[in-house]
Amino acid sequence: MEAIVKTIFPVAVISVGIFLAFQGVLMIVAYTVLAERKVLGWIQGRIGPNRVGWWGVLQPFADLFKFIFKEDIVPDKSTKFVYYLAPIVALTCALLPIVVYPFGPAITTIDWGFLPYNLGDNIRQLPMTIAQIDVGVLFVLGITSVGVYGIALAGWSSNNKYSLMGGLRSSAQLISYELAMGASVIGVVMLAGTLDLNGIIFAQINSPFGWFIIPQFIGFVVFLIAAFAETNRVPFDLPEAETELVAGFHTEYSALKFALFFMAEYVNMFTVSVMVTVLFLGGWYIPGLSYIFEVGSIPYALFSHIGFIGKICAFLFFYIWIRGTLPRFRFDQLMNFGWKFLLPLALANVIFTILIVYFLNR
């Protein structure tokens, strides 16, 4: 009995954590879609959706029901197995990084000693991360780079030339910009001395520069531009350029399968915003908050959470703003920009950071 309870209890605790985190992220993502439509509407002098619920707040659920009840059309000549696999891969790879997000500082909880079988021994400090792993940055970069298979396979399996073009463009674009993205992260990792996301936040708390956006401004800009390309957003949305390729890689997808791609795109946006926030803007850390509340108390954690979500929302707004402002690149411009400008800039930043670290540690 004791052994069974001891095996199940941590699994249950982690399952509750996973459930809460995924629900929270998916709700934010659903409302990002609404916010995008509203903000784009305002930028273009329209009102945006305002019919479903007060001020359109129930619009995401209406969209969801529409996706569920639409007819699911499968092209006759498609490669069925890969066709079904592609949206699953896209959404899974988008959702997986959630498990390493540092949502907030650890909370010092009440004494759980009253639980049977000494279950509460190890949970005095409740971390706000589902899995505290040593290689968080690499994990997020790796999983998001696997996500490109979703798009490439969707383009290939639809047996449609526009889809194939979209898939090809997407894989070329992602390979090119991943390099710049990785090179821009190296600077932060060198300054922080760790690959752990929480460790990077603590390094920023203790750093003489404050947030890493100050010593790593070039890295920040490169990361942000590469992030736009990685998530296939305007001005780098070549894989789904509707004026050239109908709808790109998801031309042949309808109903829930299209909804999976759609969600994957917005979850990727969220992931990238989290990464920018954690790597360059101090994550959940708000300067001066530790003077008001005791570190580890619940209000401290709550306000840190709000700060974290606020920073992420600022980046999501920035995404939408750019979408309403900039036109699309041409494909050769995109490649030239990535290889001939962004990558050398990121490498120069790495050398610059090496010098900083060398003189700091001397």
Added chain:
Amino acid sequence: MEPSLATYLALSGILFTIGAVGVIFKRNALGMFMCIELMLNAVNLTFVAFSRYYADVTGQLFVFMVMSVAAAEAAVGLGIIIAFFRNRLSIDTDDASILKN
């Protein structure tokens, strides 16, 4: 209880065998390339398993080296495959017979 070292070696050996047989059976340059990658991965598994069982970091470093070599191989190998395709409109290794006669 953890699986013993022999289990990891057996898995690695089976993967290596499949890869080696695949290199011979595949007629397509890309297929052969992928089978070689599979063999490299089987070797990596033994490195990591030994590194775990002797608590030595050397094995994991060699995995890193093998990965770099695999990346270099991918860059050059795919370049050769594309150049070959341009000339012969096929990547079947049977077609690479210009020097035969």
Added chain:
Amino acid sequence: MVTTALFFIFAGLAIACAISLVYHKNPLYSAISLVGVFIALSCIYVTLAAPFIAAVQILIYAGAIMVLVVFVIMLLNLDDDKPLNRLRYLYAVGAGLGLILLAQTFFVFYAVMRSPKQAVNTDETVGKTLNIGSAMYTEYLLPVEIVGILLLMAIIGGVILARRFEPTKLELVVNNELERRNEQEIEDEYRIRL
């Protein structure tokens, strides 16, 4: 116990994906199977307390090398693999090689099982990023430098191999030159006539 269960799940997945890699004629199916092998092996590395190698496995193999392969497959729009035509004896060679290697594998398995039990070293810090990094830049600095040079050579080789030497452009230049000369000659002729 949990480690063993996970190991057998992912080992089964890896072997199934590897067989599917060799079995499928379509190169794209082979590529997807190989990605499956990489992910399964990465999970096994996690159970072996090597998180850094696991993450790098996903990042380099699944995220970079195989994306390139899939890109090439889609770019060349390849057909299915044709069966062997003139090298039929290779089937026999392959089967023989496979049998020998399998026999060797089982011999190794048997020999290691027979040998005195090596206690598992429960030191979990070996695979941490810090240890790998410090070993990489102190003890193994020279190999790392050599690998760097190798990668540089690969970049240059890849660029040179994949570069398209455009004969059409050359012809255009030559043609322009010829045209200009012709015009010059015609003008000269006119002048002479005038």
